[in-house]
Amino acid sequence: xxxxxxxxxxxxxxxxxxxxxxxxxxxxxxxxxxxxxxxxxxxxxxxxxxxxxxxxxxxxxxxxxxxxxxxxxxxxxxxxxxxxxxxxxxxxxxxxxxxxxxxxxxxxxxxxxxxxxxxxxxxxxxxxxxxxxxxxxxxxxxxxxxxxxxxxxxxxxxxxxxxxxxxxxxxxxxxxxxxxxxxxxxxxxxxxxxxxxxxxxxxxxxxxx
Ligand code: GAR
Numbered sequence: 001x002x003x004x005x006x007x008x009x010x011x012x013x014x015x016x017x018x019x020x021x022x023x024x025x026x027x028x029x030x031x032x033x034x035x036x037x038x039x040x041x042x043x044x045x046x047x048x049x050x051x052x053x054x055x056x057x058x059x060x061x062x063x064x065x066x067x068x069x070x071x072x073x074x075x076x077x078x079x080x081x082x083x084x085x086x087x088x089x090x091x092x093x094x095x096x097x098x099x100x101x102x103x104x105x106x107x108x109x110x111x112x113x114x115x116x117x118x119x120x121x122x123x124x125x126x127x128x129x130x131x132x133x134x135x136x137x138x139x140x141x142x143x144x145x146x147x148x149x150x151x152x153x154x155x156x157x158x159x160x161x162x163x164x165x166x167x168x169x170x171x172x173x174x175x176x177x178x179x180x181x182x183x184x185x186x187x188x189x190x191x192x193x194x195x196x197x198x199x200x201x202x203x204x205x206x207x208x209x
Contacts, residue, residue, distance in 0.1 A: 001190035001191065001192055002085070002086075002105060002186075002190055002191055002192075003085060003186070003187060003190045004031075004032055004085045004086035004105070004183065004186045004187040004191075005031065005032055005033070005085050005187055006032070006033065006035045006082070006083060006084045006085045006086070007021065007025070007032050007033065007034045007035060007084060007085070007086055007087075007088055007183065008034075008035060008036045008037070008038060008079050008082050008084040008086075008087050008088070008104075009021060009034050009036075009037050009038070009050075009087075009088045009090050010037075010038045010039065010040075010087065010088070010089045010090065010092035010096075011037060011038075011039050011044065011046030011047070011090055011091050011092055012039060012040055012041060012044065012046070012091055012092050012093040012094070013044055013045070013046060013091050013093070014044070014045045014046060014091070015037075015044065015045050015046025015047075015048075015049045015050075015090070015091065016172060016176060017090035017091055017109060017172070017175065017176055017179050018034070018037060018046050018049055018050065018090050018091075019049050020176035020177075020179065020180050021034055021088065021090070021179070021180060021183060022034055022049065022050075022053045022055070024180045024183075024184060030184050030187070031184055031187035031188040032085075032086070032183055032184060032186075032187035034050070034053070034055050035055070035056075035082045035083075035084065036050075036055060036056045036057065036058065036079075036082040036084075037049075037050035037055055037056070037057045037058075038057070038058045038059070038060065038075065038078060038079060038092075039057070039058075039059050039060075039092075040059070040060060040061060040062060040075075040092065040093070040094050041059065041061060042059055042061075046091070047059070056082070058078045060074050060075040060078060062094070068097065069097070071097075072096070072097030072098065072099045072100065073099050075096070075099075075100060076097070076099030076100040076103060077099075079100055079103075079104065080103060080104075084104055085104075085105075085187075086104070086105050086106075086107060086183070086186065086187070087100065087104045087105070087106040087107070088106075088107045088108075088109075088179075088183060089106055089107065089108040089109070089141060090109055090179065091109070093120060095143075095145060096141060097143075098143070101141060101142065101143060105140060106140065106141035107138060107139070107140060107141070107151065107179075107182070107183065107186075108138070108139050108140070108141040108146070108148065109136065109137070109138050109139075109175055109178075109179050110122055110136065110137045110138075110139065110146050111123050111134075111136050111168060111171045111172065111175060112125070112126050112134055112135065112136070112137065113133075113134055113135045113136075113137060113153055113155065114137040114139060114146050114147075114150060114153075115146075115147070116129075116131070116134075117129070117134070118145050118146035118147065119145055119146065122134075122146075123164050123167055123168040123171065124164045126158070126167075127158065127162065127163075127164055127167060131158060132157065132158050133155050133156070133157055133158065134155070134156055134158055134167070134171065135153055135154050135155040135156045135171065135174065136153065136154055136156070136171050136172075136174055136175035136178060137150055137152075137153045138150075138151045138152045138153070138178055138179055138182045139151055140193065140198060149193055149195075149196045149197065149198045150196070150198065151182055151186075151191075151198045151200070152178055152181075152182050154174050154175075154178050156170055156171050156174055182200070185200045185201065186200055188201075189201030189202070
Protein backbone atom coordinates (compact mmCIF):
# COMPACT_ATOMS: atom_id res chain seq x y z
CA UNK A 1 0.00 0.00 0.00
CA UNK A 2 1.38 3.44 -0.96
CA UNK A 3 1.56 6.40 1.44
CA UNK A 4 1.97 10.09 0.65
CA UNK A 5 3.83 12.19 3.20
CA UNK A 6 5.97 14.36 0.92
CA UNK A 7 4.05 16.27 -1.74
CA UNK A 8 5.35 18.06 -4.81
CA UNK A 9 2.51 20.23 -6.13
CA UNK A 10 2.45 21.42 -9.76
CA UNK A 11 0.57 24.59 -10.74
CA UNK A 12 -0.01 26.81 -13.77
CA UNK A 13 -2.23 29.55 -12.36
CA UNK A 14 -3.81 31.00 -9.28
CA UNK A 15 -2.97 28.03 -7.05
CA UNK A 16 -5.99 28.10 -4.75
CA UNK A 17 -5.91 24.29 -4.55
CA UNK A 18 -2.22 24.53 -3.65
CA UNK A 19 -3.11 27.08 -0.96
CA UNK A 20 -5.67 24.70 0.51
CA UNK A 21 -2.99 21.99 0.72
CA UNK A 22 -0.49 24.41 2.27
CA UNK A 23 -3.06 25.47 4.86
CA UNK A 24 -4.04 21.88 5.69
CA UNK A 25 -0.45 20.71 6.01
CA UNK A 26 0.33 23.39 8.58
CA UNK A 27 -1.21 20.90 11.01
CA UNK A 28 1.24 17.98 11.48
CA UNK A 29 -1.65 15.60 12.08
CA UNK A 30 -2.69 16.13 8.45
CA UNK A 31 -0.01 13.59 7.52
CA UNK A 32 1.36 15.26 4.38
CA UNK A 33 3.34 18.39 3.64
CA UNK A 34 4.22 20.31 0.50
CA UNK A 35 7.99 19.99 0.03
CA UNK A 36 8.16 21.85 -3.32
CA UNK A 37 5.98 23.59 -5.88
CA UNK A 38 6.69 23.35 -9.61
CA UNK A 39 5.27 25.32 -12.52
CA UNK A 40 5.48 25.50 -16.29
CA UNK A 41 5.51 29.31 -16.33
CA UNK A 42 6.78 32.29 -14.30
CA UNK A 43 4.90 35.06 -12.62
CA UNK A 44 1.86 33.12 -11.45
CA UNK A 45 0.07 33.48 -8.16
CA UNK A 46 0.65 29.80 -7.39
CA UNK A 47 4.41 30.37 -7.20
CA UNK A 48 3.91 33.46 -5.04
CA UNK A 49 1.78 31.42 -2.63
CA UNK A 50 4.58 28.85 -2.34
CA UNK A 51 7.22 31.50 -1.71
CA UNK A 52 5.04 33.12 0.94
CA UNK A 53 4.81 29.74 2.67
CA UNK A 54 8.62 29.38 2.34
CA UNK A 55 8.25 26.30 0.16
CA UNK A 56 10.94 25.85 -2.55
CA UNK A 57 9.79 26.39 -6.14
CA UNK A 58 10.99 25.45 -9.61
CA UNK A 59 9.89 26.43 -13.12
CA UNK A 60 10.36 24.27 -16.22
CA UNK A 61 9.06 25.95 -19.39
CA UNK A 62 8.41 23.76 -22.40
CA UNK A 63 9.79 26.41 -24.75
CA UNK A 64 13.21 26.22 -23.04
CA UNK A 65 13.67 22.66 -24.32
CA UNK A 66 14.28 21.40 -27.85
CA UNK A 67 11.75 18.58 -27.58
CA UNK A 68 8.85 17.54 -25.40
CA UNK A 69 10.91 14.50 -24.35
CA UNK A 70 13.66 16.80 -23.06
CA UNK A 71 11.12 18.80 -21.05
CA UNK A 72 9.56 15.57 -19.70
CA UNK A 73 12.99 14.40 -18.52
CA UNK A 74 13.87 17.76 -17.00
CA UNK A 75 10.67 18.19 -15.00
CA UNK A 76 10.86 14.56 -13.82
CA UNK A 77 14.42 15.13 -12.60
CA UNK A 78 13.42 18.33 -10.80
CA UNK A 79 10.47 16.59 -9.14
CA UNK A 80 12.68 13.63 -8.17
CA UNK A 81 15.18 15.92 -6.47
CA UNK A 82 12.51 16.62 -3.80
CA UNK A 83 11.88 12.89 -3.23
CA UNK A 84 8.08 13.11 -3.20
CA UNK A 85 5.79 10.28 -2.17
CA UNK A 86 3.01 11.87 -4.24
CA UNK A 87 2.91 14.50 -6.98
CA UNK A 88 -0.25 16.62 -7.07
CA UNK A 89 -1.15 18.27 -10.35
CA UNK A 90 -3.36 21.09 -9.07
CA UNK A 91 -4.31 23.21 -12.04
CA UNK A 92 -1.12 22.25 -13.91
CA UNK A 93 -2.09 22.65 -17.55
CA UNK A 94 0.41 20.23 -19.10
CA UNK A 95 0.24 16.49 -19.58
CA UNK A 96 3.09 14.82 -17.73
CA UNK A 97 5.16 12.28 -19.63
CA UNK A 98 6.44 8.82 -18.79
CA UNK A 99 9.54 10.00 -16.89
CA UNK A 100 7.28 11.48 -14.19
CA UNK A 101 4.36 9.05 -14.45
CA UNK A 102 6.60 5.98 -14.24
CA UNK A 103 8.50 7.31 -11.24
CA UNK A 104 5.77 8.72 -8.98
CA UNK A 105 2.07 8.42 -8.29
CA UNK A 106 0.47 11.60 -9.65
CA UNK A 107 -2.86 12.87 -8.37
CA UNK A 108 -4.80 15.24 -10.63
CA UNK A 109 -7.85 17.39 -10.00
CA UNK A 110 -10.34 18.36 -12.70
CA UNK A 111 -13.38 20.68 -12.63
CA UNK A 112 -15.93 18.27 -14.14
CA UNK A 113 -17.39 14.84 -13.47
CA UNK A 114 -15.12 12.62 -15.56
CA UNK A 115 -15.31 10.87 -17.92
CA UNK A 116 -17.47 13.79 -19.11
CA UNK A 117 -15.69 16.99 -20.19
CA UNK A 118 -11.98 16.17 -19.93
CA UNK A 119 -9.32 18.65 -21.04
CA UNK A 120 -8.49 22.27 -20.47
CA UNK A 121 -12.07 23.63 -20.59
CA UNK A 122 -14.08 21.26 -18.41
CA UNK A 123 -16.33 23.98 -16.97
CA UNK A 124 -16.98 25.72 -20.30
CA UNK A 125 -17.68 22.42 -22.07
CA UNK A 126 -20.13 21.26 -19.37
CA UNK A 127 -22.01 24.59 -19.53
CA UNK A 128 -22.15 24.51 -23.33
CA UNK A 129 -23.54 20.96 -23.19
CA UNK A 130 -26.36 22.16 -20.95
CA UNK A 131 -25.76 19.73 -18.09
CA UNK A 132 -27.69 20.48 -14.90
CA UNK A 133 -25.15 18.85 -12.59
CA UNK A 134 -21.39 18.97 -12.93
CA UNK A 135 -18.66 18.83 -10.30
CA UNK A 136 -15.07 17.85 -9.72
CA UNK A 137 -12.97 14.73 -9.96
CA UNK A 138 -9.76 13.75 -8.19
CA UNK A 139 -7.97 11.04 -10.16
CA UNK A 140 -4.63 9.33 -10.52
CA UNK A 141 -2.97 10.58 -13.68
CA UNK A 142 -2.11 8.28 -16.54
CA UNK A 143 -0.77 9.09 -20.01
CA UNK A 144 -4.18 10.23 -21.30
CA UNK A 145 -6.04 13.49 -20.86
CA UNK A 146 -7.98 13.11 -17.59
CA UNK A 147 -8.40 9.37 -18.18
CA UNK A 148 -6.77 7.89 -15.05
CA UNK A 149 -8.44 5.89 -12.27
CA UNK A 150 -10.92 8.02 -10.32
CA UNK A 151 -10.26 8.48 -6.60
CA UNK A 152 -13.18 10.76 -5.64
CA UNK A 153 -15.89 12.94 -7.17
CA UNK A 154 -18.38 15.45 -5.90
CA UNK A 155 -21.36 16.95 -7.69
CA UNK A 156 -22.14 20.67 -8.05
CA UNK A 157 -25.53 21.80 -9.43
CA UNK A 158 -25.51 24.17 -12.41
CA UNK A 159 -27.68 27.26 -11.93
CA UNK A 160 -29.56 28.79 -14.87
CA UNK A 161 -27.73 32.10 -14.43
CA UNK A 162 -24.24 30.57 -14.23
CA UNK A 163 -21.46 31.77 -16.48
CA UNK A 164 -18.15 29.90 -16.68
CA UNK A 165 -16.41 31.99 -14.03
CA UNK A 166 -19.24 31.73 -11.48
CA UNK A 167 -19.67 28.01 -11.97
CA UNK A 168 -15.92 27.40 -11.80
CA UNK A 169 -15.67 29.32 -8.52
CA UNK A 170 -18.46 27.21 -7.00
CA UNK A 171 -16.79 24.02 -8.24
CA UNK A 172 -13.43 25.13 -6.85
CA UNK A 173 -14.91 25.65 -3.39
CA UNK A 174 -15.95 21.99 -3.41
CA UNK A 175 -12.78 20.87 -5.24
CA UNK A 176 -10.39 22.35 -2.66
CA UNK A 177 -12.16 20.59 0.20
CA UNK A 178 -12.27 17.29 -1.70
CA UNK A 179 -8.60 17.47 -2.71
CA UNK A 180 -7.46 18.27 0.83
CA UNK A 181 -9.58 15.44 2.21
CA UNK A 182 -8.33 12.88 -0.33
CA UNK A 183 -4.63 13.82 -0.10
CA UNK A 184 -4.78 13.68 3.71
CA UNK A 185 -6.52 10.31 3.70
CA UNK A 186 -4.08 8.89 1.15
CA UNK A 187 -1.18 10.11 3.28
CA UNK A 188 -2.54 8.77 6.55
CA UNK A 189 -4.18 5.56 5.39
CA UNK A 190 -2.35 4.63 2.15
CA UNK A 191 -4.05 3.46 -1.01
CA UNK A 192 -4.14 0.63 -3.50
CA UNK A 193 -4.99 0.56 -7.21
CA UNK A 194 -6.44 -2.50 -8.88
CA UNK A 195 -7.16 -1.84 -12.55
CA UNK A 196 -9.32 1.29 -12.47
CA UNK A 197 -10.40 0.83 -8.86
CA UNK A 198 -8.68 3.00 -6.25
CA UNK A 199 -9.17 2.23 -2.58
CA UNK A 200 -7.96 4.39 0.25
CA UNK A 201 -6.97 2.64 3.48
CA UNK A 202 -8.67 -0.62 4.29
CA UNK A 203 -11.93 0.09 2.47
CA UNK A 204 -13.10 -3.36 1.49
CA UNK A 205 -15.47 -2.05 -1.18
CA UNK A 206 -18.03 -4.52 0.06
CA UNK A 207 -15.93 -7.59 -0.77
CA UNK A 208 -15.29 -10.16 1.91
CA UNK A 209 -11.65 -10.50 2.90
C1 GAR B 1 -8.91 23.87 -10.91
O1 GAR B 1 -10.31 24.00 -11.01
C2 GAR B 1 -8.46 22.58 -11.59
O2 GAR B 1 -9.37 21.55 -11.48
C3 GAR B 1 -8.33 23.04 -13.02
O3 GAR B 1 -7.71 24.29 -12.92
C4 GAR B 1 -8.17 24.93 -11.72
C5 GAR B 1 -6.98 25.46 -10.98
O4 GAR B 1 -7.35 26.32 -9.96
N1 GAR B 1 -7.57 22.10 -13.78
C6 GAR B 1 -7.92 21.72 -15.01
O5 GAR B 1 -8.84 22.21 -15.63
C7 GAR B 1 -7.06 20.64 -15.59
N2 GAR B 1 -7.74 19.96 -16.66
P1 GAR B 1 -6.28 26.87 -8.91
O6 GAR B 1 -5.05 27.32 -9.72
O7 GAR B 1 -6.94 28.02 -8.25
O8 GAR B 1 -5.96 25.75 -7.97
